[in-house]
Amino acid sequence: MRILGISGLYHDSAAALVVDGQIEAAAQEERFTRKKHDAEFPRHAVEYCLSVSGCGLEELDAVVFYDKPFIKFERLLETYLSFAPAGFTSFRMAMPLWLREKLFQKQIIAKELKKLSPGFDVGKLLFTEHHLSHAASAFYPSPFEEAAVLTMDGVGEWATMTLAIGRGNDLKVHKELHFPHSLGLLYSAVTYYIGFKVNSGEYKVMGLAPYGEPRFAKLMLEKLIDLKEDGSFQLDQSYFNYGVGLTMTNDRFAALFGEPVRKPEQLLTQFHMDMAASVQAVTEEIVLRLARSVRAETGMKNLCLAGGVALNCVANGKLLREGLFDGLWIQPAAGDAGGALGAALAGYHLFHGKPREVPAKGDAMRGSYLGPEFSQAEIEAELAAAGAKFEVLDDAALIDLTAQGLADGKAVGWMQGRMEFGPRALGGRSILGDPRSPAMQKTLNLKVKYRESFRPFAPSVLREDVADWFELDGDSPYMLLVADVREELRREMTQEEKALFGIDKLNVPRSTIPAVTHVDYSARIQTVHADTNPRYHRLICRFKALTGCPVVVNTSFNVRGEPIVCTASDAFRCFMGSEIELLVVGNCLLRKEEQDPALKLNYKDAFELD
Known part of the structure; x- marks a missing residue:
């Protein structure tokens, strides 16, 4: 069928x-x-x-x-x-x-x-x-025979949050929270208020939050949201405009917090960082209250998550550490794409x-590698048609040269196998770097991705080594859990560094893998498994052999505002439009210095900002 x-x-x-x-x-x-x-x-x-x-x-x-x-x-x-x-x-x-x-x-x-x-x-x-689509996407691919299923997003038809129970092939929605009361829309309202694009920039708010203090969380809980002990809530619509307006918030919202709506690309201040930290803290509190009530009410030992809010990997990490459930599984395409x-x-x-x-x-989910893949012949034909200069290597030489390039501090474009389904690059369509480099985060953000310098990068780590490097001993194949770098790998900050505020914290190395260690010592972890992505696993193994480090920087293969690359020609365009130094597509290896300078593209302003 x-x-x-x-x-x-x-x-x-x-x-x-x-x-x-x-x-x-x-x-x-x-x-x-x-x-x-x-x-x-x-x-x-x-x-x-x-x-x-x-x-x-x-x-x-x-x-x-x-x-x-x-x-x-x-x-x-x-x-x-x-x-x-x-x-x-x-x-x-x-x-x-x-x-x-x-x-x-x-x-x-x-x-x-x-x-x-x-x-x-x-x-x-x-x-x-x-929301039944979201729930089905979370339960049916999960490793559980039965589970509670929590879906949270902006809004579907009427529902903004649902609790479903899955057993075998049966799945029934038991409870719903209805529009206009929505955790997703609350987060999107703050996203809009601090100058990012709704339905696109919410993950920026999550990345910005550790630079701030949640000093507005109490005010949000007092004025914006009536939060119950079981995690249900109501939003005071007098502060919002999304119900029938053309914006997410109104003048009353701005007056409550004391600043106007930030314009896109306007300088980020400590206020904006504190607003991000505050809505993140409120979100985490709601998710934890919901999870506690779901566990008590259903008695289920496993929990599945989907809906856009389930992409909040910081909240997911706190939920995991709370230990409420024996098993937690999150749909990697948790947003509307996963609804398909x-x-x-x-x-x-x-x-x-x-x-x-x-x-x-x-x-x-097959590692979420569910998109198109291309034969070696197709890759070579596309690259040749684009005017690329490349060499074709056997597997061992390809892995060896790529790992050496990473160890030498190069930014590497990596396109292999089937494209990922969902918003995260998982080693199929990724830009890779050396996590030991203190300059790598800033270099990738400003010279390769052309995006805000504060945005963090994720570590891809061998599954067998994850517990030695991070405070996580389990699977996180879809980059949907945040955990801290192990304490013995952290770097003690000086008193002067501790006194820094906001974005000034960015340039302070915090561990032996500074490029993937956020300002709060956390990291959004992807565990790499030999059975779902053997070539990526082999690359990191080789990098470990060269450096002693089983971790690489992994960010999506695109520039800001561009979708993740799909084809070899997409990859070559991005390579020539950014400062990626090495491109590896199938068994083809391309060096930037060997390419025709006439093919260089101005990619920095090629896409509408996200």
Whole structure:
């Protein structure tokens, strides 16, 4: 049985294919169109998924869309009516779009599918609810026979947070929190207020938080949010504008905290860092209260997470250390793109009642390496067509030269195997560096990624060595858990360094691996496993043999505002448009100094800022 899941027409469009209960393929549309967070119908992603299975649309048993547009429209109307006459400008702008496009999404989706295959039977097009899609994406691929499933995001149809229980192939939602009360929208409101882009810049807020103090957390809990002991809450809508307005916050919000909304690219001050620290602290408190109440109420020993809030790896790390559950598993594509996978899995297990097999080892996500891969011949043909100069090496020489390049302090573009599904690069489409270098974080941010200097980088560490370097003794294959660098590896700061504030903390090395040690001694860890990514594992093993360090810097292979690279030509363009010094694609190795200078690109301003 073949079931295709689709998400999109809002942001982060994607497609995923499930064949006889196995996840065969999944990819975001942005990777093909090169348009960040592409919201259009995911035509390229659908075509890719079908190519993996070697079938046409008409051969599918079902196509499942990840939410229900009519219920979303009902929520929109009811919200405008409840706030009337406020919000008329927003209403006037939103209604024509809904009446012209979004209200009739079933017809739009059916029309797009028929473009791909005129023989497609529209009767096979099904819809599932947004948060059920999230819950399905979290539970069904997990390593648990039964689990509580917590989903948290901005908003789906009405729900902003749900508790579901999964047993075997059954999954039922038991509790919901409804719009406008939303943890995701609270975090997005602060994201907007301190000058970052909503649905894109939330992870920047998380990265900025350790530079600040949570001095506004108490005020948030007193004025913005009525938080209950069980983690449920209500937001005071008099401070927000997202219900019916064109912005996330209003003048009353700005007056409460004493500063206007920061303009993008305006200088970040201690105030903005403290706001980030405060909303992060509030988020962590809510997540911990929710988890405690879920454990007490359900008695479940395992917890699964999905929804955009589940990408908050700092909160996830604190939840893990709390020890409330025997098992914690987080969907790596926790945002809306992952809804496509959840829709396909819900179609298979819930709509068609098919049984579920729990993996004997690990989970069912295949390391999240679910996107396109290319043969050596295809890679060489693309690079040659782009005018690249490269040498083709055997595996041993390739690994050896790449590891030596890292040890020499070079920034390395690394494109191998299948592309990752989800927002994190996991060693398939990554930029790598030496974590021992005190200058590496600043170099990668300013000269390679062209982004804000404060943003931290993640360590990829051999699974077998993780406990020797970090305060974590377990799997973290999807870079969704934060833990501290081990104390014996930390560097004691001087009194002058301890007195530094805000962004001045950035340049102080904090451990023997300063490039991946954040200002609070934490790191967003990816454990690398020989069974899911053997080539990446071999590279880090070789780097360890050369340096004694089983850790490399891993950041996504793109510049700021660009989607992660998909093809060899994408990788070469990024290589020539940034200061990456070494590019490794398949068995091809490229050195920057050997390339034609005429192919150099001005990539710094090539993409809209995220």
